[in-house]
Amino acid sequence: MTDAIRPLIAGNWKMNGLRASAAEFEAMLAGAAKVAAKADLLVCPPATLIAAFADKARGSKNLKVGAQDCHQKASGANTGDISAEMLADAGASAIIVGHSERRADHGESDFLVRAKAEAAWRAGLTAIVCIGETQHQRDAGQTLDICRGQLNLSLPPAATSGNLVVAYEPVWAIGTGLTPTVGDVEQVHRFIREFLIAKFNGEGARMRLLYGGSVKPSNAAELMAVANVNGALIGGASLKAADFLAIAGSYA
Numbered sequence: 001m002t003d004a005i006r007p008l009i010a011g012n013w014k015m016n017g018l019r020a021s022a023a024e025f026e027a028m029l030a031g032a033a034k035v036a037a038k039a040d041l042l043v044c045p046p047a048t049l050i051a052a053f054a055d056k057a058r059g060s061k062n063l064k065v066g067a068q069d070c071h072q073k074a075s076g077a078n079t080g081d082i083s084a085e086m087l088a089d090a091g092a093s094a095i096i097v098g099h100s101e102r103r104a105d106h107g108e109s110d111f112l113v114r115a116k117a118e119a120a121w122r123a124g125l126t127a128i129v130c131i132g133e134t135q136h137q138r139d140a141g142q143t144l145d146i147c148r149g150q151l152n153l154s155l156p157p158a159a160t161s162g163n164l165v166v167a168y169e170p171v172w173a174i175g176t177g178l179t180p181t182v183g184d185v186e187q188v189h190r191f192i193r194e195f196l197i198a199k200f201n202g203e204g205a206r207m208r209l210l211y212g213g214s215v216k217p218s219n220a221a222e223l224m225a226v227a228n229v230n231g232a233l234i235g236g237a238s239l240k241a242a243d244f245l246a247i248a249g250s251y252a
């Protein structure tokens with residue numbers, strides 16, 4: 001059943017990119033058509049670049065622009081924050097919520113992540129909810145328990161295959177060059193799929209489930225071929241058009 005799920009290759013630029021990065025984005029846009037038959041592409045630049053990139057991508061069916069975080073409220077006295085409605089207005093089509101860097105650096109709880117996912121939906125956007133264990137938790141054999149807890153508390157009950165993407169990003173694999181074995185990825189993704197089906201029935205069977213953490217052109221084909229891996233959430237390698245498109249090309 002999962003074979004029918006259309007893959008999503010998403011780039012998370014994190015706190016990287018200036019207006020001059022538009023050239024790199026344009027190269028991604030130009031190359032996107034080649035992989036469009038097999039996968040959807042999403043680039044999540046810093047908030048400062050969303051509107052400019054979304055303007056460039058307007059009308060493109062191949063590549064969309066997303067955001068990396070949002071505030072849970074629509075508007076108000078929240079200095080420095082950006083709402084999902086503002087991101088939608090800037091042209092974003094999806095928002096990453098609950099990235100481990102937000103959970104760790106900004107103390108974001110599962111409850112807040114859930115509220116942010118609901119904020120994305122309120123604005124009509126897809127929520128990409130991130131989960132994953134730390135090295136310490138992995139060493140203690142708690143990987144599946146941690147994932148279960150995060151899934152339980154971070155996913156709102158109204159999740160559908162249209163409004164939710166789940167990204168499994170083991171924290172120890174992010175930016176380290178380390179990746180879990182194919183067997184480990186398969187085990188965790190199967191666990192997540194079973195959780196989603198138990199909670200959301202048929203919708204859970206169709207939700208996109210991304211792997212993230214040190215995905216690069218040299219390991220993408222192997223990771224993307226794992227059962228229940230329906231795409232990737234890519235950090236460092238998504239900053240270069242050649243690498244990002246090569247990863248997406250694993251499906252071509």
Ligand SMILES: O=C(CO)COP(=O)(O)O
Nearest residue numbers: 012174175213214235236
């Ligand atoms: O955190 C990530 C994507 O959200 C993964 O980052 P890297 O691909 O740089 O390991």
